[in-house]
Amino acid sequence: MEKISVAVRFRPPKSSVDADADSPSFSGGGAVGNREWRIDDSGISLLHRAVPVPGTSFVFDHVFNESVTNARIYGLLVRSLIRGAVDGFNGTAFAYGQTSSGKTFTMNGSGADPGIIPLAVRDIFDTAAEAADREFLIRVSYMEIYNEEINDLLTLGSEKLPIHESLERGVYVSGLREEIVNNAEQVLQLLELGEANRHFGETNMNVRSSRSHTIFRMVIESSAKHQTNSEDAIRVSILNLVDLAGSERIAKTGADGVRLKEGKHINKSLMILGNVINKLSENGKQRGHIPYRDSKLTRILQSALGGNAKTSIICTAAPEEIHIEETRGTLQFASRAKCVSNCAQVNEILTDAALLKRQKLEIEELSKKLQGSHSEVLEQLILKQRNDMHKSELERDRLAMELEEERRLRETLEHRLAEQKMSQNHNDTDISVEQFADSSQLDVLKTPDSKRTPDGFVASRSRYLKDAEFSPIPENLGSVADEDLWMQLNKGCITDLDMLEMTSDFKCPPFPEDTTAVVPLEEPIDVRCLRLETACSSDRQQLEDSKARCTTLEKELELLKEENSSLRQELSKSKHDTDHEKEGLIKELETERSKMEELKQDIRLFSQAFSQRQGHLTSLHTKSKAIVENCKASRVALP
Numbered sequence: 001m002e003k004i005s006v007a008v009r010f011r012p013p014k015s016s017v018d019a020d021a022d023s024p025s026f027s028g029g030g031a032v033g034n035r036e037w038r039i040d041d042s043g044i045s046l047l048h049r050a051v052p053v054p055g056t057s058f059v060f061d062h063v064f065n066e067s068v069t070n071a072r073i074y075g076l077l078v079r080s081l082i083r084g085a086v087d088g089f090n091g092t093a094f095a096y097g098q099t100s101s102g103k104t105f106t107m108n109g110s111g112a113d114p115g116i117i118p119l120a121v122r123d124i125f126d127t128a129a130e131a132a133d134r135e136f137l138i139r140v141s142y143m144e145i146y147n148e149e150i151n152d153l154l155t156l157g158s159e160k161l162p163i164h165e166s167l168e169r170g171v172y173v174s175g176l177r178e179e180i181v182n183n184a185e186q187v188l189q190l191l192e193l194g195e196a197n198r199h200f201g202e203t204n205m206n207v208r209s210s211r212s213h214t215i216f217r218m219v220i221e222s223s224a225k226h227q228t229n230s231e232d233a234i235r236v237s238i239l240n241l242v243d244l245a246g247s248e249r250i251a252k253t254g255a256d257g258v259r260l261k262e263g264k265h266i267n268k269s270l271m272i273l274g275n276v277i278n279k280l281s282e283n284g285k286q287r288g289h290i291p292y293r294d295s296k297l298t299r300i301l302q303s304a305l306g307g308n309a310k311t312s313i314i315c316t317a318a319p320e321e322i323h324i325e326e327t328r329g330t331l332q333f334a335s336r337a338k339c340v341s342n343c344a345q346v347n348e349i350l351t352d353a354a355l356l357k358r359q360k361l362e363i364e365e366l367s368k369k370l371q372g373s374h375s376e377v378l379e380q381l382i383l384k385q386r387n388d389m390h391k392s393e394l395e396r397d398r399l400a401m402e403l404e405e406e407r408r409l410r411e412t413l414e415h416r417l418a419e420q421k422m423s424q425n426h427n428d429t430d431i432s433v434e435q436f437a438d439s440s441q442l443d444v445l446k447t448p449d450s451k452r453t454p455d456g457f458v459a460s461r462s463r464y465l466k467d468a469e470f471s472p473i474p475e476n477l478g479s480v481a482d483e484d485l486w487m488q489l490n491k492g493c494i495t496d497l498d499m500l501e502m503t504s505d506f507k508c509p510p511f512p513e514d515t516t517a518v519v520p521l522e523e524p525i526d527v528r529c530l531r532l533e534t535a536c537s538s539d540r541q542q543l544e545d546s547k548a549r550c551t552t553l554e555k556e557l558e559l560l561k562e563e564n565s566s567l568r569q570e571l572s573k574s575k576h577d578t579d580h581e582k583e584g585l586i587k588e589l590e591t592e593r594s595k596m597e598e599l600k601q602d603i604r605l606f607s608q609a610f611s612q613r614q615g616h617l618t619s620l621h622t623k624s625k626a627i628v629e630n631c632k633a634s635r636v637a638l639p
């Protein structure tokens, strides 16, 4: 197990990056204001008037200030990945950070300071050339995920590409062009072609903002030049160099129309990435299901996130005071990523194993022909059962969340009922606004932009989260336009994004009119009692409904659990059957082989006997010929 390497890089303040920048967004940038970041070796902390702010100190593998070059970052974080990739280890490096923080600059670089991708490309060919005893086959591809669709950047007018999964290849993008390359120049030309096809757009934050996540991929295959024994292996490794799109606050980017739609997709997929990292950073037992399938990005990068790969993350950040909250979010993401471990292994295909594999395939193909594609059907069955199992797991989680919501709702209602009973007991006193004034303490979950309604009964509203303004959870995750939620996720307010997705389907039953909210002072006591009783009975009814629903959901959950376990059993049985069948076929093959060896041996013995007999016949023939010649001669000698 090996931890992911994580570094943070601050770009130069905007005024020095772009001398023309006069946008008010950056006017308070750098150390001009009260707060600033202080870098201390590999640590970083936020200072307020030169005093560290509690909870804002972080330590990473490296923290770079504005003066660092791409070459230095490459040397410290990526070179080892390249060496590993040439030796057969999968590797992934990606840049993560808010919009306009320097991700593309880090990955692509400039003429004077080439970025990680061009440096890596040259290094791969140089390193491969040093391994004089091996020969290499290198292929490259370049794709982008734009609005949650995959485009091939090396093919003009590419169609949206699907992701497939097979037992042989794992997760792969079907139909992606892979170009065989022989030198760095050829790769850089392909990169240029890809860059021209990539989606960029102008926002208030960045004149050339990446609107998609890009994945530049090199597949490196190598084998020993002179294979001397059957242990020689073919190594195949995949190197991903990823430039993520940046999280953005719509208020700052000013995005609308197409840009807004792009921004929503970008933020959503980054939230999912954050969620995957959060779950991976939890320790083993609590970890549970990792939702790689929630986005194309996490699915494609699955092996880089907690899997068979060496991974480095460069988190880019803006130094300006106005971006402190976003930078803090990035640092929180980075510190969780620091806890994720990968398990990289050399990807070797032993030549013997490859032979055996091919034979297995041939046998499978023959048996398919003979048995009406039996093994293919089994394989598909396994995949289908896996999918079914995954679906039922999701469904089970969803139901569990719904159940939890129902429980919470029931508790709220019970609480409310108790309150109403209490207020009935005190019907000689009117409810005062002051009694509820303290309720603001309950508003811990409100969004940063929420506003208090003046003089309202904040207690009842915030307790039941009736007011949309105070609801921390958006109705539909897809419409999360700015990164408030992303920030909350990073701050740990929301720890489980699945919960958010589940809430989108959940419809909370409408609350009855809050009859306690505004109480006319002159209302007679008996009228008030009647009104409270009505409210009470309606609440009781809701409580009953909620209990009934709770029971139904519990039953459904039980059923799903049973279904899940029977699917698991079926799956393991099918696996067992397939393995058994394969073993049988391999044995048959072995028997056929030994029969063939015996036959060869027979043929050899037969041909030896045949040639002996032939020799014998030849000498007999010679002798007979000599006798005949003698006879002929003696007949001539007679008178």
Ligand SMILES: Nc1ncnc2c1ncn2[C@@H]1O[C@H](COP(=O)(O)OP(=O)(O)OP(=O)(O)O)[C@@H](O)[C@H]1O
Pocket: 010, 011, 012, 017, 066, 097, 098, 099, 100, 101, 102, 103, 104, 105, 106, 206, 208, 209, 210, 211, 244, 245, 246, 247, 316
């Ligand atoms: N370290 C740096 N040195 C000099 N200029 C930089 C540096 N980092 C970023 N810049 C400049 O800042 C601007 C924004 O950078 P860049 O486009 O790389 O950001 P980004 O994070 O990729 O943004 P987005 O997510 O919107 O695509 C560019 O003009 C870039 O050249």
